[in-house]
Amino acid sequence: MRYDLVVIGSGPGGQKAAIAASKLGKRVAIVERAKQLVGGVCLHTGTIPSKTIREAILHLTGFRQRGAYPDLYRNKRQITMDELRRKLAQVSRTEWEVLQDQFDRNGVEVHAGEASFVDRQTIRIGALGEHYIIHADNVILAPGTKPARPKHIPFDGVTVFDSDEFLNLDHIPRSMVVVGAGVIGIEYGLMFATLGVKVTLIDGRPNLLEFVDREIIDVLVYHARSLGVTLRLGEAVENIHKIDEGSVAVELASGKRIVGETVLFSVGRQGDTAALNVEAAGLTADKRGRLSCDENFQTEVRGIYAVGDIVGFPALASAAMEQGRQAASHAFKQPFQPCDSIPYGLFTVPEISTVGKNEEELTKDCVPYETGVARFSEIARGQIIGDTTGLLKLLFHRETLQLLGVHCIGDAATELVHIGQAVMRLGGTIEYFRDTVFNYPTMAECYKVAALDGLNKIRLAYTSPTAPAKEERREVEQLDAAADAEESTLPILTTLSELATESPSTPIV
Numbered sequence: 001m002r003y004d005l006v007v008i009g010s011g012p013g014g015q016k017a018a019i020a021a022s023k024l025g026k027r028v029a030i031v032e033r034a035k036q037l038v039g040g041v042c043l044h045t046g047t048i049p050s051k052t053i054r055e056a057i058l059h060l061t062g063f064r065q066r067g068a069y070p071d072l073y074r075n076k077r078q079i080t081m082d083e084l085r086r087k088l089a090q091v092s093r094t095e096w097e098v099l100q101d102q103f104d105r106n107g108v109e110v111h112a113g114e115a116s117f118v119d120r121q122t123i124r125i126g127a128l129g130e131h132y133i134i135h136a137d138n139v140i141l142a143p144g145t146k147p148a149r150p151k152h153i154p155f156d157g158v159t160v161f162d163s164d165e166f167l168n169l170d171h172i173p174r175s176m177v178v179v180g181a182g183v184i185g186i187e188y189g190l191m192f193a194t195l196g197v198k199v200t201l202i203d204g205r206p207n208l209l210e211f212v213d214r215e216i217i218d219v220l221v222y223h224a225r226s227l228g229v230t231l232r233l234g235e236a237v238e239n240i241h242k243i244d245e246g247s248v249a250v251e252l253a254s255g256k257r258i259v260g261e262t263v264l265f266s267v268g269r270q271g272d273t274a275a276l277n278v279e280a281a282g283l284t285a286d287k288r289g290r291l292s293c294d295e296n297f298q299t300e301v302r303g304i305y306a307v308g309d310i311v312g313f314p315a316l317a318s319a320a321m322e323q324g325r326q327a328a329s330h331a332f333k334q335p336f337q338p339c340d341s342i343p344y345g346l347f348t349v350p351e352i353s354t355v356g357k358n359e360e361e362l363t364k365d366c367v368p369y370e371t372g373v374a375r376f377s378e379i380a381r382g383q384i385i386g387d388t389t390g391l392l393k394l395l396f397h398r399e400t401l402q403l404l405g406v407h408c409i410g411d412a413a414t415e416l417v418h419i420g421q422a423v424m425r426l427g428g429t430i431e432y433f434r435d436t437v438f439n440y441p442t443m444a445e446c447y448k449v450a451a452l453d454g455l456n457k458i459r460l461a462y463t464s465p466t467a468p469a470k471e472e473r474r475e476v477e478q479l480d481a482a483a484d485a486e487e488s489t490l491p492i493l494t495t496l497s498e499l500a501t502e503s504p505s506t507p508i509v
């Protein structure tokens with residue numbers, strides 16, 4: 001069997017690589033060793049399960065409505081893990097069928113078994129002795145990652161869990177200790193705190209999620225604390241041991257001892273390259289099992305590509321898909337325009353999303369920027385849905401007004417961010433939001449409010465006594481007066497409703 005392309009791993013990176021190549025008329029095979037076959041960590045243990053369970057938690061607890069109807073908060077008193085998992089079985093099954101169908105329709109041949117290199121273009125499928133061989137002109141490696149499982153941690157899948165097995169919990173514990181408050185730890189920690197579980201989050205770093213804007217993290221911490229979460233940051237975990245069937249102790253280097261019914265150990269993930277025998281292809285994985293590649297996702301060996309979590313940051317399903325398409329395009333000499341602004345969506349409670357630069361990065365690069373902020377409490381839709389703590393922050397260049405970053409926390413933040421992303425990718429300025437009319441009452445209004453806030457700040461800074469000197473101000477005032485006289489024949493728009501009627505793109509519902 002000889003293929004133009006063999007893809008190893010059927011997570012988001014592998015899927016999109018395989019389909020992209022088959023659309024170019026290539027003969028493509030995808031190899032997957034998991035028993036439940038195609039879909040990867042994304043479909044079977046990571047993204048889809050965690051987001052489906054999160055949605056079930058928000059629905060069954062009535063979390064989204066609790067701001068609007070505090071007295072009716074909680075749809076259901078007793079919630080079980082089986083109820084949380086009920087929708088998951090259906091979502092996973094349907095997603096799996098959609099994927100399998102796509103492969104069939106596009107003629108992608110699925111091989112079930114573990115792949116390993118014999119040489120650069122020869123791949124063994126299955127264990128030695130029960131294997132067969134396939135040949136490939138090009139290979140795309142998308143084997144993903146596995147949770148880090150240090151030997152001294154007593155994982156048992158009953159009280160001490162890694163993140164791939166966590167949703168197998170047989171009941172909702174009363175208390176839970178999360179070691180590693182990265183993306184996975186915080187997402188699961190806050191989900192379970194929403195269910196009323198007493199959660200302690202422990203992390204070795206002094207600050208949470210350092211790649212996220214600090215103001216957004218402040219809001220997240222406020223929410224975490226109001227859900228009863230205890231944060232232990234800057235703490236090293238020395239030891240974890242079971243006390244009895246229903247409790248585990250986590251010992252910290254500082255001498256603290258935290259006891260919980262369940263421990264989630266989520267201190268990062270490692271590249272799943274151990275079985276691949278990458279050395280036979282001329283490759284070497286780093287000590288975290290990851291592979292390096294160039295900007296086209298080609299490794300140091302021509303014709304072998306690596307995409308998805310195996311190449312490290314940002315380690316997102318969304319990015320993996322794009323990388324898969326890019327690698328396949330490069331292998332078959334097709335043009336490809338990579339996305340320069342990948343958003344980050346954190347499905348915490350409440351959710352967070354961010355795209356572009358944050359304040360810390362702009363400050364470090366000495367970029368003159370200003371911020372425009374809209375708080376959900378001042379947006380009619382925010383009041384209606386009962387989310388009055390969320391916020392949207394725009395960062396823009398103080399002189400050119402170009403949009404540089406969008407940071408959002410609150411209901412639907414992971415959707416809302418895409419409006420800003422579109423404007424940013426098209427090189428737009430925040431004037432776009434000032435001059436565009438959005439449906440009302442919607443959360444999109446945040447963009448307009450934030451833009452007006454930002455523009456007002458600039459105006460204020462310019463006319464404040466500390467800004468331009470008195471002489472300069474007089475000159476500006478004279479120029480303004482002359483301009484005013486000239487424009488006196490034009491209508492002056494003072495209110496949003498007047499602006500609305502003038503806007504060239506009023507949406508129709």
Ligand SMILES: Cc1cc2nc3c(=O)[nH]c(=O)nc-3n(C[C@H](O)[C@H](O)[C@H](O)COP(=O)(O)OP(=O)(O)OC[C@H]3O[C@@H](n4cnc5c(N)ncnc54)[C@H](O)[C@@H]3O)c2cc1C
Nearest residue numbers: 009011013033040041042046115143144308309315316317
């Ligand atoms: C709990 C959790 C929540 C997440 N939530 C989100 C989210 O909300 N949004 C988001 O964008 N991302 C999220 N992610 C990250 C996302 O799941 C990953 O970025 C994505 O799955 C990576 O895709 P991938 O293509 O690299 O491979 P993976 O999805 O990791 O799949 C790799 C596949 O390769 C197979 N494989 C490995 N080695 C071999 C071999 N030798 N032979 C045959 N097959 C092999 C594996 O069995 C696996 O099926 C989450 C991750 C976790 C763990």
Ligand SMILES: NC(=O)c1ccc[n+]([C@@H]2O[C@H](COP(=O)([O-])OP(=O)(O)OC[C@H]3O[C@@H](n4cnc5c(N)ncnc54)[C@H](O)[C@@H]3O)[C@@H](O)[C@H]2O)c1
Nearest residue numbers: 180181182183184185203204237267268314315345346347
């Ligand atoms: N919504 C999403 O997009 C989403 C959701 C979940 C996961 N993911 C992806 O999955 C990847 C893996 O997530 P993760 O949370 O496992 O890894 P991570 O690298 O994001 O976080 C690991 C955390 O554990 C801490 N840590 C490490 N060793 C420790 C120790 N001994 N004691 C205490 N703390 C320790 C680190 O300081 C870090 O904060 C992420 O990079 C992310 O991209 C994405």
